[in-house]
Amino acid sequence: MSNINSDLALFNELVEALLNEEEKNPVADRIEADKLYDSIDLSLNESAMIDDEFKTVLRDVLISTPKTATNLFFNQLFGGRQGKAVLGDLLAVMLNNSMYTYKVAGPQVGIEQEIIRQSCDLIGYGSQSNGTFPTGGSMSNYMALIMARDVKDPSCKLEGMRNPLVVYTSVESHYSNAKNVSFAGIGRNNIRYIQADSTGRMIPEKLEEQIIKDLEDGCIPTYVNVTAGTTVLGAFDPIDKIADITEKHGIWLHVDGAYCGSIIFSEKYKHLLKGMERSDSFSYNAHKMIGTPMTCSIILVKDKKHLHSSFSNDADYLYQTDGDDFNLGKTSFQCGRRNDALKFWTLWKSVGTKGLRQIVDQQFDLADVAREYVSNHPDYTLYSFEDSISICFNYKNIDPTTLCTVLYEHQITVVGFGSFNEDTFIRLVTINATNSKEDILNFFNVMEEFVEKNPQVLTKSLSFS
Numbered sequence: 001m002s003n004i005n006s007d008l009a010l011f012n013e014l015v016e017a018l019l020n021e022e023e024k025n026p027v028a029d030r031i032e033a034d035k036l037y038d039s040i041d042l043s044l045n046e047s048a049m050i051d052d053e054f055k056t057v058l059r060d061v062l063i064s065t066p067k068t069a070t071n072l073f074f075n076q077l078f079g080g081r082q083g084k085a086v087l088g089d090l091l092a093v094m095l096n097n098s099m100y101t102y103k104v105a106g107p108q109v110g111i112e113q114e115i116i117r118q119s120c121d122l123i124g125y126g127s128q129s130n131g132t133f134p135t136g137g138s139m140s141n142y143m144a145l146i147m148a149r150d151v152k153d154p155s156c157k158l159e160g161m162r163n164p165l166v167v168y169t170s171v172e173s174h175y176s177n178a179k180n181v182s183f184a185g186i187g188r189n190n191i192r193y194i195q196a197d198s199t200g201r202m203i204p205e206k207l208e209e210q211i212i213k214d215l216e217d218g219c220i221p222t223y224v225n226v227t228a229g230t231t232v233l234g235a236f237d238p239i240d241k242i243a244d245i246t247e248k249h250g251i252w253l254h255v256d257g258a259y260c261g262s263i264i265f266s267e268k269y270k271h272l273l274k275g276m277e278r279s280d281s282f283s284y285n286a287h288k289m290i291g292t293p294m295t296c297s298i299i300l301v302k303d304k305k306h307l308h309s310s311f312s313n314d315a316d317y318l319y320q321t322d323g324d325d326f327n328l329g330k331t332s333f334q335c336g337r338r339n340d341a342l343k344f345w346t347l348w349k350s351v352g353t354k355g356l357r358q359i360v361d362q363q364f365d366l367a368d369v370a371r372e373y374v375s376n377h378p379d380y381t382l383y384s385f386e387d388s389i390s391i392c393f394n395y396k397n398i399d400p401t402t403l404c405t406v407l408y409e410h411q412i413t414v415v416g417f418g419s420f421n422e423d424t425f426i427r428l429v430t431i432n433a434t435n436s437k438e439d440i441l442n443f444f445n446v447m448e449e450f451v452e453k454n455p456q457v458l459t460k461s462l463s464f465s
Ligand SMILES: *Cc1c(COP(=O)(O)O)cnc(C)c1O
Pocket: 077, 135, 136, 137, 138, 139, 173, 174, 176, 227, 228, 229, 230, 231, 256, 257, 258, 259, 285, 295, 297
Protein backbone atom coordinates (compact mmCIF):
# COMPACT_ATOMS: atom_id res chain seq x y z
CA MET A 1 0.00 0.00 0.00
CA SER A 2 1.08 3.55 -0.48
CA ASN A 3 3.43 5.39 1.76
CA ILE A 4 2.26 8.69 3.21
CA ASN A 5 5.57 10.42 2.57
CA SER A 6 5.38 9.87 -1.16
CA ASP A 7 1.73 10.97 -1.13
CA LEU A 8 2.69 14.18 0.64
CA ALA A 9 5.47 14.76 -1.86
CA LEU A 10 2.92 14.32 -4.63
CA PHE A 11 0.60 16.71 -2.80
CA ASN A 12 3.30 19.38 -2.79
CA GLU A 13 4.01 18.82 -6.44
CA LEU A 14 0.34 19.07 -7.41
CA VAL A 15 -0.25 22.15 -5.27
CA GLU A 16 2.71 23.87 -6.86
CA ALA A 17 1.25 23.11 -10.28
CA LEU A 18 -2.11 24.43 -9.15
CA LEU A 19 -0.64 27.68 -7.83
CA ASN A 20 1.24 28.22 -11.09
CA GLU A 21 -1.91 27.54 -13.04
CA GLU A 22 -3.90 30.01 -10.91
CA GLU A 23 -1.28 32.63 -11.66
CA LYS A 24 -1.46 31.96 -15.41
CA ASN A 25 -5.21 31.35 -15.74
CA PRO A 26 -7.15 32.83 -12.84
CA VAL A 27 -10.41 31.54 -14.36
CA ALA A 28 -10.46 27.82 -15.13
CA ASP A 29 -11.31 26.52 -18.58
CA ARG A 30 -14.96 25.63 -18.34
CA ILE A 31 -16.01 22.12 -19.24
CA GLU A 32 -19.60 21.93 -20.50
CA ALA A 33 -21.51 19.75 -18.06
CA ASP A 34 -22.68 17.42 -20.81
CA LYS A 35 -19.09 16.87 -21.96
CA LEU A 36 -17.64 16.31 -18.48
CA TYR A 37 -17.26 12.53 -18.58
CA ASP A 38 -15.67 12.70 -22.02
CA SER A 39 -13.21 15.40 -21.03
CA ILE A 40 -11.58 13.91 -17.93
CA ASP A 41 -11.24 10.29 -16.94
CA LEU A 42 -13.38 10.20 -13.80
CA SER A 43 -14.18 6.50 -14.04
CA LEU A 44 -13.52 4.10 -11.19
CA ASN A 45 -12.19 0.78 -12.40
CA GLU A 46 -11.54 -2.75 -11.26
CA SER A 47 -7.78 -2.50 -11.64
CA ALA A 48 -5.30 -0.18 -9.95
CA MET A 49 -3.95 2.83 -11.74
CA ILE A 50 -0.23 3.20 -12.18
CA ASP A 51 1.42 6.16 -10.52
CA ASP A 52 2.13 8.32 -13.57
CA GLU A 53 -1.36 7.99 -14.95
CA PHE A 54 -2.79 8.64 -11.52
CA LYS A 55 -0.78 11.84 -11.24
CA THR A 56 -1.92 12.97 -14.68
CA VAL A 57 -5.58 12.47 -13.82
CA LEU A 58 -5.20 14.32 -10.54
CA ARG A 59 -3.55 17.22 -12.32
CA ASP A 60 -6.32 17.32 -14.92
CA VAL A 61 -8.94 17.43 -12.21
CA LEU A 62 -7.14 20.21 -10.33
CA ILE A 63 -6.57 22.35 -13.40
CA SER A 64 -10.18 22.17 -14.60
CA THR A 65 -11.89 22.73 -11.26
CA PRO A 66 -13.30 26.26 -10.82
CA LYS A 67 -10.74 28.42 -9.03
CA THR A 68 -12.19 30.14 -6.01
CA ALA A 69 -8.98 31.57 -4.58
CA THR A 70 -7.95 33.87 -7.42
CA ASN A 71 -8.43 37.61 -7.85
CA LEU A 72 -11.08 37.12 -10.54
CA PHE A 73 -13.51 35.01 -8.51
CA PHE A 74 -16.40 37.08 -7.15
CA ASN A 75 -19.23 34.63 -7.57
CA GLN A 76 -19.95 33.47 -4.06
CA LEU A 77 -19.99 34.56 -0.47
CA PHE A 78 -16.48 33.17 -0.04
CA GLY A 79 -13.22 33.43 -1.93
CA GLY A 80 -9.48 33.80 -1.59
CA ARG A 81 -7.12 31.76 0.50
CA GLN A 82 -5.79 32.59 3.95
CA GLY A 83 -2.55 30.63 4.15
CA LYS A 84 -2.50 30.18 7.92
CA ALA A 85 -6.03 28.79 7.86
CA VAL A 86 -5.13 26.41 5.03
CA LEU A 87 -2.23 25.22 7.18
CA GLY A 88 -4.58 24.52 10.09
CA ASP A 89 -7.00 22.60 7.91
CA LEU A 90 -4.23 20.46 6.46
CA LEU A 91 -3.08 19.67 10.00
CA ALA A 92 -6.64 18.77 10.98
CA VAL A 93 -6.71 16.25 8.13
CA MET A 94 -3.44 14.74 9.32
CA LEU A 95 -4.67 14.50 12.91
CA ASN A 96 -8.11 13.23 11.90
CA ASN A 97 -9.73 13.63 15.31
CA SER A 98 -13.41 13.56 15.95
CA MET A 99 -14.65 16.38 18.11
CA TYR A 100 -17.12 14.47 20.27
CA THR A 101 -14.96 13.56 23.26
CA TYR A 102 -11.93 14.83 25.09
CA LYS A 103 -10.62 11.29 24.95
CA VAL A 104 -10.13 11.44 21.18
CA ALA A 105 -9.81 15.20 20.57
CA GLY A 106 -7.66 16.31 23.55
CA PRO A 107 -6.39 19.88 23.12
CA GLN A 108 -8.59 20.34 20.03
CA VAL A 109 -11.49 20.62 22.49
CA GLY A 110 -9.81 23.63 24.09
CA ILE A 111 -9.12 25.14 20.67
CA GLU A 112 -12.79 24.97 19.77
CA GLN A 113 -13.89 26.26 23.16
CA GLU A 114 -11.46 29.20 23.05
CA ILE A 115 -12.95 30.37 19.72
CA ILE A 116 -16.46 29.98 21.13
CA ARG A 117 -15.62 31.79 24.38
CA GLN A 118 -14.00 34.76 22.64
CA SER A 119 -16.82 34.98 20.10
CA CYS A 120 -19.42 35.00 22.89
CA ASP A 121 -17.48 37.78 24.60
CA LEU A 122 -17.50 39.84 21.39
CA ILE A 123 -21.27 39.48 21.20
CA GLY A 124 -21.71 40.31 24.89
CA TYR A 125 -23.43 37.03 25.78
CA GLY A 126 -22.19 36.57 29.38
CA SER A 127 -21.04 33.60 31.40
CA GLN A 128 -23.79 31.09 30.63
CA SER A 129 -23.08 31.15 26.92
CA ASN A 130 -21.51 28.46 24.79
CA GLY A 131 -21.74 27.10 21.28
CA THR A 132 -20.69 24.53 18.76
CA PHE A 133 -19.43 24.15 15.19
CA PRO A 134 -22.21 22.83 12.92
CA THR A 135 -21.59 21.78 9.33
CA GLY A 136 -22.49 25.21 7.94
CA GLY A 137 -24.81 28.19 8.18
CA SER A 138 -27.87 26.19 7.15
CA MET A 139 -27.28 23.72 9.95
CA SER A 140 -26.60 26.58 12.40
CA ASN A 141 -30.00 28.02 11.55
CA TYR A 142 -31.53 24.59 11.98
CA MET A 143 -30.03 24.08 15.42
CA ALA A 144 -31.30 27.49 16.52
CA LEU A 145 -34.77 26.64 15.27
CA ILE A 146 -34.81 23.31 17.10
CA MET A 147 -33.82 24.99 20.39
CA ALA A 148 -36.56 27.58 19.90
CA ARG A 149 -39.09 24.86 19.16
CA ASP A 150 -38.11 22.86 22.25
CA VAL A 151 -38.36 25.93 24.49
CA LYS A 152 -41.82 26.80 23.25
CA ASP A 153 -43.16 23.29 23.03
CA PRO A 154 -41.14 20.97 25.30
CA SER A 155 -43.53 18.05 24.78
CA CYS A 156 -42.61 18.01 21.11
CA LYS A 157 -39.42 16.08 21.76
CA LEU A 158 -41.36 13.08 23.06
CA GLU A 159 -44.78 13.38 21.49
CA GLY A 160 -43.96 14.94 18.15
CA MET A 161 -45.47 18.15 16.83
CA ARG A 162 -49.03 18.74 18.07
CA ASN A 163 -49.16 22.51 18.45
CA PRO A 164 -49.51 25.22 15.79
CA LEU A 165 -46.03 26.77 15.96
CA VAL A 166 -45.15 29.60 13.58
CA VAL A 167 -41.80 31.18 12.74
CA TYR A 168 -40.75 34.49 11.16
CA THR A 169 -38.03 35.56 8.81
CA SER A 170 -37.61 38.28 6.21
CA VAL A 171 -38.38 37.75 2.51
CA GLU A 172 -34.71 38.47 1.90
CA SER A 173 -33.43 35.75 4.27
CA HIS A 174 -31.58 32.59 3.29
CA TYR A 175 -33.52 29.69 1.78
CA SER A 176 -32.36 27.31 4.52
CA ASN A 177 -35.11 28.79 6.70
CA ALA A 178 -37.77 27.22 4.50
CA LYS A 179 -36.11 23.82 4.48
CA ASN A 180 -35.50 23.95 8.22
CA VAL A 181 -39.12 24.56 9.22
CA SER A 182 -40.00 21.52 7.18
CA PHE A 183 -37.29 19.37 8.82
CA ALA A 184 -38.34 20.61 12.27
CA GLY A 185 -41.89 19.37 11.77
CA ILE A 186 -43.28 22.90 11.85
CA GLY A 187 -44.11 22.89 8.16
CA ARG A 188 -43.36 25.23 5.31
CA ASN A 189 -46.82 26.78 5.47
CA ASN A 190 -46.04 28.03 8.96
CA ILE A 191 -43.18 30.29 8.08
CA ARG A 192 -44.13 33.95 7.81
CA TYR A 193 -42.07 36.01 5.38
CA ILE A 194 -41.88 39.56 6.67
CA GLN A 195 -41.57 42.36 4.18
CA ALA A 196 -38.26 44.22 3.82
CA ASP A 197 -37.79 47.97 3.37
CA SER A 198 -36.28 49.62 0.29
CA THR A 199 -32.78 48.75 1.50
CA GLY A 200 -33.55 45.07 2.12
CA ARG A 201 -33.97 45.18 5.94
CA MET A 202 -36.84 43.47 7.73
CA ILE A 203 -39.54 45.94 8.78
CA PRO A 204 -40.09 45.52 12.55
CA GLU A 205 -43.63 46.96 12.45
CA LYS A 206 -44.66 44.36 9.87
CA LEU A 207 -43.21 41.64 12.06
CA GLU A 208 -45.18 42.73 15.10
CA GLU A 209 -48.40 43.06 13.11
CA GLN A 210 -48.00 39.49 11.92
CA ILE A 211 -47.21 38.17 15.41
CA ILE A 212 -50.34 39.82 16.83
CA LYS A 213 -52.44 38.39 14.03
CA ASP A 214 -51.04 34.90 14.62
CA LEU A 215 -51.72 35.16 18.36
CA GLU A 216 -55.32 36.16 17.61
CA ASP A 217 -55.58 33.12 15.33
CA GLY A 218 -54.41 30.79 18.10
CA CYS A 219 -50.95 30.17 16.62
CA ILE A 220 -47.80 30.02 18.75
CA PRO A 221 -45.07 32.47 17.63
CA THR A 222 -41.87 30.53 18.28
CA TYR A 223 -38.84 31.86 16.47
CA VAL A 224 -37.67 34.99 14.69
CA ASN A 225 -34.70 34.75 12.34
CA VAL A 226 -32.93 38.02 11.60
CA THR A 227 -30.20 38.22 9.01
CA ALA A 228 -26.84 39.95 9.43
CA GLY A 229 -25.90 40.29 5.79
CA THR A 230 -28.69 39.15 3.47
CA THR A 231 -27.67 36.88 0.66
CA VAL A 232 -28.31 39.31 -2.20
CA LEU A 233 -27.91 42.86 -0.87
CA GLY A 234 -25.82 42.18 2.24
CA ALA A 235 -28.34 44.10 4.36
CA PHE A 236 -28.50 44.01 8.16
CA ASP A 237 -31.89 43.56 9.81
CA PRO A 238 -32.39 45.98 12.76
CA ILE A 239 -31.68 43.56 15.62
CA ASP A 240 -32.30 46.03 18.46
CA LYS A 241 -35.79 46.98 17.30
CA ILE A 242 -36.69 43.37 16.61
CA ALA A 243 -35.41 42.32 20.04
CA ASP A 244 -37.95 44.73 21.59
CA ILE A 245 -40.65 42.67 19.90
CA THR A 246 -39.28 39.18 20.61
CA GLU A 247 -38.71 40.05 24.28
CA LYS A 248 -42.21 41.43 24.62
CA HIS A 249 -43.80 38.31 23.15
CA GLY A 250 -41.35 35.74 24.54
CA ILE A 251 -40.03 34.54 21.17
CA TRP A 252 -36.59 33.07 20.47
CA LEU A 253 -34.42 35.48 18.48
CA HIS A 254 -31.71 34.06 16.24
CA VAL A 255 -29.20 36.15 14.31
CA ASP A 256 -28.19 34.47 11.05
CA GLY A 257 -24.77 36.01 10.51
CA ALA A 258 -23.54 33.33 8.11
CA TYR A 259 -22.54 35.97 5.59
CA CYS A 260 -21.58 39.02 7.65
CA GLY A 261 -21.75 38.05 11.35
CA SER A 262 -17.95 38.17 11.34
CA ILE A 263 -18.21 41.95 11.74
CA ILE A 264 -18.24 41.19 15.48
CA PHE A 265 -14.47 41.58 14.96
CA SER A 266 -14.76 45.08 13.51
CA GLU A 267 -14.76 48.17 15.71
CA LYS A 268 -15.91 50.16 12.72
CA TYR A 269 -18.85 48.03 11.58
CA LYS A 270 -20.13 46.10 14.57
CA HIS A 271 -22.63 48.89 15.25
CA LEU A 272 -24.63 47.26 12.44
CA LEU A 273 -25.29 44.45 14.93
CA LYS A 274 -26.58 46.76 17.66
CA GLY A 275 -28.68 44.74 20.09
CA MET A 276 -27.04 41.40 19.23
CA GLU A 277 -26.47 40.64 22.93
CA ARG A 278 -30.24 40.53 23.33
CA SER A 279 -30.56 37.59 20.90
CA ASP A 280 -30.81 33.98 22.08
CA SER A 281 -28.46 32.60 19.46
CA PHE A 282 -26.07 33.93 16.85
CA SER A 283 -24.27 32.16 14.03
CA TYR A 284 -21.49 33.12 11.67
CA ASN A 285 -19.47 31.40 8.96
CA ALA A 286 -15.73 31.88 9.30
CA HIS A 287 -15.43 30.42 5.79
CA LYS A 288 -17.15 33.50 4.43
CA MET A 289 -15.74 36.82 5.73
CA ILE A 290 -12.83 35.38 7.70
CA GLY A 291 -11.64 33.38 4.69
CA THR A 292 -10.95 29.97 6.24
CA PRO A 293 -11.41 26.94 3.99
CA MET A 294 -14.94 25.54 3.78
CA THR A 295 -16.69 24.91 6.08
CA CYS A 296 -16.36 26.69 9.38
CA SER A 297 -19.64 27.70 10.93
CA ILE A 298 -20.17 28.62 14.56
CA ILE A 299 -23.39 28.86 16.50
CA LEU A 300 -23.35 30.66 19.83
CA VAL A 301 -26.10 30.36 22.40
CA LYS A 302 -26.67 32.83 25.21
CA ASP A 303 -27.75 30.08 27.61
CA LYS A 304 -25.98 26.80 27.00
CA LYS A 305 -28.67 24.80 28.79
CA HIS A 306 -30.68 24.95 25.54
CA LEU A 307 -27.91 23.25 23.60
CA HIS A 308 -27.86 20.45 26.18
CA SER A 309 -31.57 20.12 26.37
CA SER A 310 -32.10 19.88 22.61
CA PHE A 311 -28.98 18.02 21.49
CA SER A 312 -27.60 15.79 24.24
CA ASN A 313 -28.37 12.14 24.39
CA ASP A 314 -26.87 9.62 26.78
CA ALA A 315 -24.49 7.28 25.03
CA ASP A 316 -22.58 5.14 27.50
CA TYR A 317 -20.42 3.60 24.81
CA LEU A 318 -19.11 7.06 23.91
CA TYR A 319 -19.01 9.30 26.97
CA GLN A 320 -16.82 7.24 29.27
CA THR A 321 -14.40 9.80 30.64
CA ASP A 322 -14.15 13.53 31.45
CA GLY A 323 -16.93 16.00 32.19
CA ASP A 324 -19.58 17.37 29.87
CA ASP A 325 -17.64 20.58 29.36
CA PHE A 326 -14.92 18.59 27.62
CA ASN A 327 -17.16 16.15 25.77
CA LEU A 328 -18.38 18.36 22.97
CA GLY A 329 -20.55 15.63 21.46
CA LYS A 330 -23.07 16.43 24.19
CA THR A 331 -24.05 19.64 22.41
CA SER A 332 -23.58 18.84 18.73
CA PHE A 333 -25.92 17.63 16.04
CA GLN A 334 -23.56 15.04 14.66
CA CYS A 335 -21.88 12.15 16.38
CA GLY A 336 -18.55 11.94 14.57
CA ARG A 337 -17.62 15.52 13.83
CA ARG A 338 -14.87 17.03 11.72
CA ASN A 339 -12.43 19.43 13.34
CA ASP A 340 -13.45 22.75 11.77
CA ALA A 341 -12.01 24.81 14.61
CA LEU A 342 -8.29 24.27 14.06
CA LYS A 343 -8.10 26.20 10.75
CA PHE A 344 -9.81 29.20 12.32
CA TRP A 345 -7.60 28.97 15.40
CA THR A 346 -4.31 28.80 13.43
CA LEU A 347 -5.33 31.93 11.53
CA TRP A 348 -6.56 33.77 14.63
CA LYS A 349 -3.50 32.73 16.67
CA SER A 350 -1.12 33.95 13.97
CA VAL A 351 -2.72 37.29 13.04
CA GLY A 352 -4.38 38.11 16.36
CA THR A 353 -7.82 39.61 16.84
CA LYS A 354 -6.38 42.75 15.31
CA GLY A 355 -5.56 40.81 12.15
CA LEU A 356 -9.09 39.43 11.92
CA ARG A 357 -10.40 42.97 12.27
CA GLN A 358 -8.22 44.02 9.33
CA ILE A 359 -9.47 41.09 7.26
CA VAL A 360 -13.08 42.16 7.87
CA ASP A 361 -12.49 45.90 7.40
CA GLN A 362 -10.55 45.31 4.18
CA GLN A 363 -13.70 43.86 2.59
CA PHE A 364 -15.65 47.02 3.34
CA ASP A 365 -12.78 49.13 1.99
CA LEU A 366 -12.86 47.11 -1.24
CA ALA A 367 -16.64 47.48 -1.36
CA ASP A 368 -16.24 51.26 -1.08
CA VAL A 369 -13.83 51.20 -4.02
CA ALA A 370 -16.32 49.22 -6.10
CA ARG A 371 -19.34 51.31 -5.07
CA GLU A 372 -17.49 54.53 -5.79
CA TYR A 373 -16.42 53.25 -9.19
CA VAL A 374 -19.95 52.26 -10.12
CA SER A 375 -21.44 55.52 -8.83
CA ASN A 376 -18.93 57.64 -10.74
CA HIS A 377 -19.37 55.96 -14.11
CA PRO A 378 -22.42 56.91 -16.13
CA ASP A 379 -22.54 53.53 -17.89
CA TYR A 380 -23.41 51.87 -14.58
CA THR A 381 -26.51 51.68 -12.41
CA LEU A 382 -26.02 50.92 -8.71
CA TYR A 383 -28.59 48.91 -6.76
CA SER A 384 -26.91 48.40 -3.40
CA PHE A 385 -26.32 50.51 -0.34
CA GLU A 386 -23.67 51.67 2.09
CA ASP A 387 -22.25 49.25 4.65
CA SER A 388 -22.53 46.21 2.44
CA ILE A 389 -19.87 44.09 0.78
CA SER A 390 -22.28 43.06 -2.02
CA ILE A 391 -22.06 45.60 -4.83
CA CYS A 392 -25.04 45.20 -7.12
CA PHE A 393 -24.98 46.94 -10.48
CA ASN A 394 -25.81 46.80 -14.15
CA TYR A 395 -23.55 47.91 -16.98
CA LYS A 396 -24.81 49.63 -20.14
CA ASN A 397 -28.24 48.05 -19.72
CA ILE A 398 -26.79 44.67 -20.64
CA ASP A 399 -28.85 41.76 -19.44
CA PRO A 400 -26.95 40.76 -16.27
CA THR A 401 -27.60 37.04 -16.57
CA THR A 402 -26.22 37.04 -20.12
CA LEU A 403 -23.23 39.11 -19.15
CA CYS A 404 -22.34 36.87 -16.18
CA THR A 405 -22.61 33.80 -18.35
CA VAL A 406 -20.45 35.08 -21.19
CA LEU A 407 -17.81 36.43 -18.78
CA TYR A 408 -17.59 32.97 -17.28
CA GLU A 409 -17.63 31.09 -20.58
CA HIS A 410 -14.83 33.25 -21.92
CA GLN A 411 -12.74 32.85 -18.77
CA ILE A 412 -12.82 36.57 -18.06
CA THR A 413 -14.09 36.55 -14.48
CA VAL A 414 -16.53 34.58 -12.34
CA VAL A 415 -19.31 36.74 -10.94
CA GLY A 416 -22.99 36.07 -10.24
CA PHE A 417 -26.29 37.87 -10.43
CA GLY A 418 -29.16 38.45 -8.05
CA SER A 419 -32.54 40.12 -7.78
CA PHE A 420 -34.24 42.49 -5.40
CA ASN A 421 -37.84 43.50 -5.91
CA GLU A 422 -38.21 44.16 -9.66
CA ASP A 423 -34.52 44.43 -10.50
CA THR A 424 -31.98 41.87 -11.58
CA PHE A 425 -28.32 42.85 -11.49
CA ILE A 426 -24.75 41.65 -11.26
CA ARG A 427 -23.62 41.06 -7.70
CA LEU A 428 -19.93 41.65 -7.05
CA VAL A 429 -18.90 40.32 -3.63
CA THR A 430 -15.74 41.84 -2.15
CA ILE A 431 -15.29 39.04 0.39
CA ASN A 432 -11.76 38.07 -0.63
CA ALA A 433 -9.67 40.11 1.79
CA THR A 434 -6.46 39.14 0.01
CA ASN A 435 -7.61 41.26 -2.92
CA SER A 436 -6.34 44.81 -3.30
CA LYS A 437 -8.00 47.95 -4.58
CA GLU A 438 -6.29 47.26 -7.93
CA ASP A 439 -7.90 43.82 -8.14
CA ILE A 440 -11.34 45.41 -7.83
CA LEU A 441 -10.59 48.01 -10.49
CA ASN A 442 -9.16 45.24 -12.65
CA PHE A 443 -12.50 43.43 -12.45
CA PHE A 444 -14.30 46.41 -13.99
CA ASN A 445 -11.52 46.83 -16.49
CA VAL A 446 -11.62 43.25 -17.82
CA MET A 447 -15.41 43.34 -17.98
CA GLU A 448 -15.49 46.62 -19.92
CA GLU A 449 -12.78 45.42 -22.29
CA PHE A 450 -14.72 42.26 -22.97
CA VAL A 451 -17.90 44.17 -23.73
CA GLU A 452 -16.04 46.52 -26.00
CA LYS A 453 -14.63 43.60 -28.00
CA ASN A 454 -17.93 41.73 -28.00
CA PRO A 455 -20.58 44.34 -28.66
CA GLN A 456 -23.12 41.62 -29.48
CA VAL A 457 -23.72 41.13 -25.74
CA LEU A 458 -25.25 44.59 -25.78
CA THR A 459 -28.06 43.56 -28.06
CA LYS A 460 -29.95 41.56 -25.48
CA SER A 461 -30.65 44.61 -23.39
CA LEU A 462 -32.54 45.03 -20.17
CA SER A 463 -36.14 45.98 -20.13
CA PHE A 464 -36.52 48.32 -17.20
CA SER A 465 -39.91 48.34 -15.59
C1 LIG B 1 -24.38 31.33 3.27
C2 LIG B 1 -25.54 31.63 4.09
C3 LIG B 1 -26.22 30.62 4.78
C4 LIG B 1 -25.91 29.16 4.57
O1 LIG B 1 -24.66 28.81 5.04
P1 LIG B 1 -24.02 27.44 4.50
O2 LIG B 1 -22.75 27.33 5.28
O3 LIG B 1 -23.80 27.63 3.04
O4 LIG B 1 -24.99 26.36 4.79
C5 LIG B 1 -27.25 30.96 5.62
N1 LIG B 1 -27.60 32.25 5.78
C6 LIG B 1 -26.99 33.25 5.11
C7 LIG B 1 -27.43 34.66 5.34
C8 LIG B 1 -25.94 32.97 4.25
O5 LIG B 1 -25.33 33.96 3.58
